Amino acid sequence: IEGLDLHVGDMVYVEKGGEIIPKITGVDKDARSMMAGEKVKFITHCPECGSKLIRYEGEAAHYCPNETACPPQIKGKIEHFISRKAMNIDGLGPETVDMFYRLGLIKDTADLYKLTVDDIKHLDRMGDKSAENIVKGIAQSREVPFERALFALGIRFVGETVAKKIAKSFTDIEELENADLERLINIDEIGEKIAQSIISYFANPLNRELIERLKIAGLQFSRKEEDLSGYTDKLVGQSIVISGVFTHHSRDEYKDLIEKNGGKNVGSISAKTSFILAGENMGPAKLEKAQKLGVQIMSEDEFLALIS
Ligand SMILES: [Zn+2]
Known part of the structure; x- marks a missing residue:
């Protein structure tokens, strides 16, 4: 807004940023007439509830902090x-x-x-x-099992994968509510940012009260033994890239298997990649990169044997 010196009523140039999102790239200042309004000011308060907006360090987006009442x-x-x-x-x-x-x-x-x-x-x-x-x-x-009930709460930064890791590490939600930073960051893939977000979620008495009511409603806020079946540590510490088309399971099922066995799904091949789980028709660029970096390529059958 500042860089383009945008005014209300301006004629602007728009292009598709990243091929999708409309992006204003310039202003036709010659077209700015008497009709032009005042300088555009970025809003400081939530248009819905009037709370003062906040911005997290390192992020461009502004947020309304009134999470429980907006x-x-x-x-x-x-x-x-x-x-x-x-x-x-x-x-x-x-x-x-x-x-x-x-x-x-x-x-x-x-x-x-x-x-x-x-x-x-x-x-x-x-x-x-x-x-x-x-x-x-x-x-x-x-x-619905504990891991999905946790994901459903909508705790900031707690997505599906993180919720699964948490559900595996805690017997019930009380244990999670009382966990300190150290305990949380000891969980694989949970860093300080996620841990702080979990702590501040449970520090809010309104959230604790909501969870109490959901508990009374009968939601699964503790882990059942069967939720842990199929989980192993066989792939702990391994970063795995999936590529190609598979016959025995779908890609999503393989991703799930990797997570359940303690491994981590990563999108692109690097020197840190432990191995590539490759189906048919793996992309030539990926194959070349894997060979250049000396990353092991594993077939579907080899992978299933590894985790069985
Ligand atoms: Zn608001």
């Missing part, structure tokens, strides 16, 4: 919670969440578990059948 953030958290890779609640989508929120039926994720068919069946475009499906879908989510 409406779009609450809705966003509920949408994340119900999404496929989190609690996977059938029949509930962003529009329905938005409607339930506007009508005051839900204020947070724990409220979902109090919804009844009678509460929602009379709503717009709902009806008995959809209402029953939603309530059933919510009830079934109580069986």
Whole structure:
């Protein structure tokens, strides 16, 4: 904004940044007329709730820190919670969440578990059948395992992979709530940034209260022995690149197998790569790079034998 000296009403040049995102590259100053408005000022406060925006060190994005009370953030958290890779609640989508929120039926994720068919069946475009499906879908989510329930909470920097690592290292959520920095950074792939984010999440009494209510609702906040089945340490410390097309399992299944056996999935080949799990038609550029760096190439069958 400063660099381009943008004014309200300016004619600008736009190109696709990275082929996708519209990027303003210049201003046609000759076209700036009497109509031109004042200089564009970057907003300092959240347009929804009015909180002063913050910016994390080293990041360009500005955030509204009012995580527990800013409406779009609450809705966003509920949408994340119900999404496929989190609690996977059938029949509930962003529009329905938005409607339930506007009508005051839900204020947070724990409220979902109090919804009844009678509460929602009379709503717009709902009806008995959809209402029953939603309530059933919510009830079934109580069986979602610990690692996904953790991911569903939407703790900053705790994505799917990190949630899995945590669920493997802690017996239940109480143990995680009471973990200190040292304990957390001792977990593979959890650095100080993630650890601090987890600590500050649990330091907020509103988050602790929400978890209490989710516990009462019956969510799986402790690890079951069967959740650990299939986990080994066979690939600990190994960085693995997957390339090509496979016959026995899909790429995602192989990624999952690598994680379950303690290995790390990495996107590109480097001197640090332990080996490449290669299927058919591995790209020639990758193959050349692997040979140049002397990285081992392992077939599907060899890999399955290694972890069996
Ligand atoms: Zn806000």
